[in-house]
Amino acid sequence: MTHVAPNLDPRTAATFPQAALPILRNTQLRKNVAHATDVIQAKRAKLVAEKADWQALRTAAAAIKDDVLANLDAYLEQFEDRCTAAGGTVHWAADASEARRIIVDILREEQASEVIKIKTMTSAEIQLNPAIEAAGIHAIETDLAELILQLGEDEPSHIVAPALHVNRSQVREIFARCMGLPDLTDDPQILTAAARTYLRKQFLSVPTAISGANFLIAETGSVAIVESEGNGRMCLTLPRTLVALAGIEKVLPRFRDLEVMLQVLARSATGERMNPYTSLWTGVTPGDGPERFHVVLLDNGRSAILGRKVERQTLRCIRCAACQNTCPVYRQTGGHAYGSVYGGPIGAILTPQLMQMQHAQSLPYASSLCAACYEVCPVKINIPEVLIELRAQVVDQERNHGARIFDPMYLGMRIANFLFASAGRFRFAQRLGRIGLRFFTGKDGWIHSLPSLGARWTMTRDLRGLPDQTFRDWWAKRPKEGQ
Amino acid sequence: MRASLFVTCYNDTLYPETGRAVVRLLQRLGVALDFNPGQTCCGQMHANTGFRAEAFSQAKRLVRLYQDTETVVIPSSSCVAMIRDQYHGLFEELGNEELRRQFAALLPRIYELSEFLIDKLGVEDVGAYFPHRVTYHASCHGLRGLHLGDRPFRLLSKVRGLELVPLQNLDRCCGFGGTFSIKNAEVSSAMLSAKLGDILDTRAEYCTALDNSCLMHLGGAMHREFAAMRTVHLAQILASTEASPLEETA
Numbered sequence: 001m002t003h004v005a006p007n008l009d010p011r012t013a014a015t016f017p018q019a020a021l022p023i024l025r026n027t028q029l030r031k032n033v034a035h036a037t038d039v040i041q042a043k044r045a046k047l048v049a050e051k052a053d054w055q056a057l058r059t060a061a062a063a064i065k066d067d068v069l070a071n072l073d074a075y076l077e078q079f080e081d082r083c084t085a086a087g088g089t090v091h092w093a094a095d096a097s098e099a100r101r102i103i104v105d106i107l108r109e110e111q112a113s114e115v116i117k118i119k120t121m122t123s124a125e126i127q128l129n130p131a132i133e134a135a136g137i138h139a140i141e142t143d144l145a146e147l148i149l150q151l152g153e154d155e156p157s158h159i160v161a162p163a164l165h166v167n168r169s170q171v172r173e174i175f176a177r178c179m180g181l182p183d184l185t186d187d188p189q190i191l192t193a194a195a196r197t198y199l200r201k202q203f204l205s206v207p208t209a210i211s212g213a214n215f216l217i218a219e220t221g222s223v224a225i226v227e228s229e230g231n232g233r234m235c236l237t238l239p240r241t242l243v244a245l246a247g248i249e250k251v252l253p254r255f256r257d258l259e260v261m262l263q264v265l266a267r268s269a270t271g272e273r274m275n276p277y278t279s280l281w282t283g284v285t286p287g288d289g290p291e292r293f294h295v296v297l298l299d300n301g302r303s304a305i306l307g308r309k310v311e312r313q314t315l316r317c318i319r320c321a322a323c324q325n326t327c328p329v330y331r332q333t334g335g336h337a338y339g340s341v342y343g344g345p346i347g348a349i350l351t352p353q354l355m356q357m358q359h360a361q362s363l364p365y366a367s368s369l370c371a372a373c374y375e376v377c378p379v380k381i382n383i384p385e386v387l388i389e390l391r392a393q394v395v396d397q398e399r400n401h402g403a404r405i406f407d408p409m410y411l412g413m414r415i416a417n418f419l420f421a422s423a424g425r426f427r428f429a430q431r432l433g434r435i436g437l438r439f440f441t442g443k444d445g446w447i448h449s450l451p452s453l454g455a456r457w458t459m460t461r462d463l464r465g466l467p468d469q470t471f472r473d474w475w476a477k478r479p480k481e482g483q
Numbered sequence: 484m485r486a487s488l489f490v491t492c493y494n495d496t497l498y499p500e501t502g503r504a505v506v507r508l509l510q511r512l513g514v515a516l517d518f519n520p521g522q523t524c525c526g527q528m529h530a531n532t533g534f535r536a537e538a539f540s541q542a543k544r545l546v547r548l549y550q551d552t553e554t555v556v557i558p559s560s561s562c563v564a565m566i567r568d569q570y571h572g573l574f575e576e577l578g579n580e581e582l583r584r585q586f587a588a589l590l591p592r593i594y595e596l597s598e599f600l601i602d603k604l605g606v607e608d609v610g611a612y613f614p615h616r617v618t619y620h621a622s623c624h625g626l627r628g629l630h631l632g633d634r635p636f637r638l639l640s641k642v643r644g645l646e647l648v649p650l651q652n653l654d655r656c657c658g659f660g661g662t663f664s665i666k667n668a669e670v671s672s673a674m675l676s677a678k679l680g681d682i683l684d685t686r687a688e689y690c691t692a693l694d695n696s697c698l699m700h701l702g703g704a705m706h707r708e709f710a711a712m713r714t715v716h717l718a719q720i721l722a723s724t725e726a727s728p729l730e731e732t733a
Contacts (some may be wrong), residue, residue, distance in 0.1 A: 020670050328656045331672040366659025368621035391533030417537035420523040445733030456668040461703030471495040471502035475518045
């Protein structure tokens with residue numbers, strides 16, 4: 001498999017339409033994505049249907065997260081107090097570079113030459129692995145999907161199943177090449193056995209681990225991680241030192257909030273009643289688990305979202321990826337087109353906001369606003385509403401930009417607004433349009449090719465030519481009743 | 484029963500036969516239908532592309548135009564969804580208190596066509612005759628925005644001669660999305676191609692919907708491909724009778 005690793009840095013990534021183009025020609029990837037999302041969606045739908053109180057659960061989950069976001073400072077300080085009291089060390093990182101520095105410093109203090117990792121999107125968000133490698137420390141991904149990506153020099157394309165775009169014959173090729181196993185077959189059991197053998201050595205020999213966090217509990221200072229493979233449990237229990245990296249929005253007020261959150265997360269994410277491994281730990285316990293435990297609380301643009309009325313709901317996200325699985329856009333492109341570790345509908349709203357709207361401005365437009373995402377979201381994030389809000393911000397940014405004055409889209413929108421402001425003008429434009437479009441209309445009464453922005457339509461679609469009479473003209477001239 | 488037709492800017496310009504069908508249908512059902520010639524656009528295109536100030540002025544215009552109207556019928560689920568989902572936010576952010584009050588009073592009097600027939604008129608059998616094999620495309624705004632549910636199916640099931648064929652992946656978007664189809668034309672086309680596959684698999688003669696914007700997208704691709712199917716707005720099926728069959732169009 002020859003490929004160029006996708007660029008998931010929103011600062012330098014191509015726009016969504018540009019990045020999508022080569023992917024649309026990658027039929028293997030599109031087939032893999034469509035198949036995988038179909039499988040997860042079907043499982044989710046079945047398990048959601050068996051919960052009579054699913055809508056109530058969504059409402060409760062959204063309410064819990066809204067309470068968190070309204071009182072985030074207090075809950076985070078409470079978490080810091082309780083975690084510290086239990087023997088943990090809490091670090092605050094304002095941005096990605098500070099988080100990387102804190103973690104690399106901890107690893108250096110541990111004199112680590114290697115570190116084992118549990119899947120964490122937050123680590124990918126802050127581009128932690130390159131920083132660790134630059135410090136001369138080897139980062140070893142232990143999640144099966146992350147291992148596939150690391151060995152294949154690829155990047156995550158999905159929040160829950162990062163290697164969802166890779167199929168098993170591609171996995172076989174990567175493992176055979178990188179693990180020196182030329183006789184490997186693409187039997188899933190054989191492949192997982194190979195990964196298990198490969199990883200087991202690392203679990204038993206590397207004394208330092210990095211994890212993310214699904215939830216932080218303010219009341220107890222605990223950290224919760226859910227996973228399916230048991231690699232997380234290994235990383236959380238065997239090493240001497242554990243570093244957990246968590247976005248500040250991951251905190252929950254009370255232990256009992258897990259009752260709601262674990263239910264909606266497992267069903268939404270993997271279509272399971274409960275995920276196979278749920279690990280909860282609080283600080284350090286002598287003789288049991290890691291002796292040194294650090295939590296790095298990451299802001300990296302999150303607190304700026306808190307103050308915004310419509311966009312704030314973005315931070316309710318519990319990273320279940322149900323929106324990605326259901327999204328008809330993501331289904332065609334997979335995650336890499338979004339130029340961010342967060343792809344799909346949630347990525348389209350989260351990424352530009354984490355970038356303070358200075359990058360990734362094409363992402364709010366990477367949606368047909370079909371609202372399938374909102375319907376499945378377990379914390380009821382109205383993603384279309386946020387997309388429209390962000391589009392308005394992009395337009396506000398761009399319309400003050402001189403180069404946009406003659407941009408066909410901006411010009412067209414201004415003209416349309418002028419016309420819609422008066423029925424007389426609109427009627428005049430309808431007539432003018434009918435005359436103008438006659439030039440492009442074929443003998444069959446249809447338009448097959450248009451210039452400028454219209455060519456973006458006619459590249460794959462015809463357009464029926466304008467009829468001789470508008471509705472309003474027909475109405476005005478129709479025989480009146482009683483006449 | 485009195486009602487006023489907001490035909491929408493693109494039906495007015497591109498699909499007047501849909502407007503004419505609504506007129507025929509509602510007159511047959513005894514509705515005194517009116518048309519306010521001051522109407523233009525609901526503002527959806529501007530709002531959904533991020534041109535909020537422009538959307539606001541069109542929203543304001545629509546509310547002022549219809550503030551004294553008894554009932555407004557709109558044969559486009561996405562325009563109704565625009566009004567229901569976005570006007571309040573627009574007026575809250577940019578409008579004045581008076582406009583918000585006027586809108587709050589108008590909102591319950593605005594109906595999408597299938598809502599008007601079933602919820603307001605209380606009729607499912609509109610006396611239509613349409614002897615064809617038909618599949619129904621659930622537009623996203625009708626399905627998830629307005630929660631139209633089984634209304635279109637109830638109306639279609641009462642049409643004499645009509646054979647309704649179920650559509651696989653009914654809830655999946657056709658990829659139109661307004662300016663999305665231009666800004667992301669390639670991805671939009673990929674979505675269209677997938678949707679069209681499901682639709683053509685029904686081997687229906689007609690694909691119908693409550694929104695001509697989806698049908699413009701689907702019909703444009705059908706025409707490009709010389710597919711053995713064409714699109715028709717649900718109003719045109721419901722307006723059809725033995726004496727007055729579907730209006731021929733290009």
